Amino acid sequence: MNASAVTPRVRIQTADFDLGQEVASLRADDGGVGAVVSFLGTVRDRHGAQAGEVSAMELEHYPGMTEKAIEAMIDAAHARFDIRAARVIHRVGPLRPCDQIVLVMVSSAHRGEAFQACEFLMDYLKTQAPFWKKETTAEGARWVDARVADDQALARWGIASANAGPAAEGSR
Numbered sequence: 001m002n003a004s005a006v007t008p009r010v011r012i013q014t015a016d017f018d019l020g021q022e023v024a025s026l027r028a029d030d031g032g033v034g035a036v037v038s039f040l041g042t043v044r045d046r047h048g049a050q051a052g053e054v055s056a057m058e059l060e061h062y063p064g065m066t067e068k069a070i071e072a073m074i075d076a077a078h079a080r081f082d083i084r085a086a087r088v089i090h091r092v093g094p095l096r097p098c099d100q101i102v103l104v105m106v107s108s109a110h111r112g113e114a115f116q117a118c119e120f121l122m123d124y125l126k127t128q129a130p131f132w133k134k135e136t137t138a139e140g141a142r143w144v145d146a147r148v149a150d151d152q153a154l155a156r157w158g159i160a161s162a163n164a165g166p167a168a169e170g171s172r
Helices: 019-027 065-080 111-128 148-155 166-170
Strands: 010-013 035-042 054-061 083-091 093-095 100-108 131-137 140-144
Touching: 010 065, 019 035, 019 083, 019 100, 035 111, 054 083, 065 083, 065 111, 083 111, 100 111, 111 148
Parallel strands: 010 083
Antiparallel strands: 035 100, 054 093, 054 131, 083 100, 131 140
């Protein structure tokens, strides 16, 4: 039995995850999988160029709504690319620099579709998933919005960002 059929495609959790176990779970016993591509995001210690600037990060989400939004993103990836399975794991709660924060995995018969679908999902996730991110620095805490570069990455897939607009531009 294909484990991806019984494992949720989206998990929002405070606990850390094991990359190797997650990739093995996505592949399971699917003999049609020729490629698995994963993106593992980690918390950086900088917002701009200065190392050590960010000492902590906290992510919040709206339970139910966030999972539903990411499920729709995975459905969009299935509609665009010939992929066999996709899974997104995103951590919430307090995190420190170097902590794992997000895992996006895609399996496909061929690498090209897997690479494209994984990048598509990550671009979509960065700008459209309803997460609220707060960074703590020596000057205090600040909420972080999506960057213009993230919106531009999403636009190359023909998707306009919900963050775009003059008000959002001024806040970045």
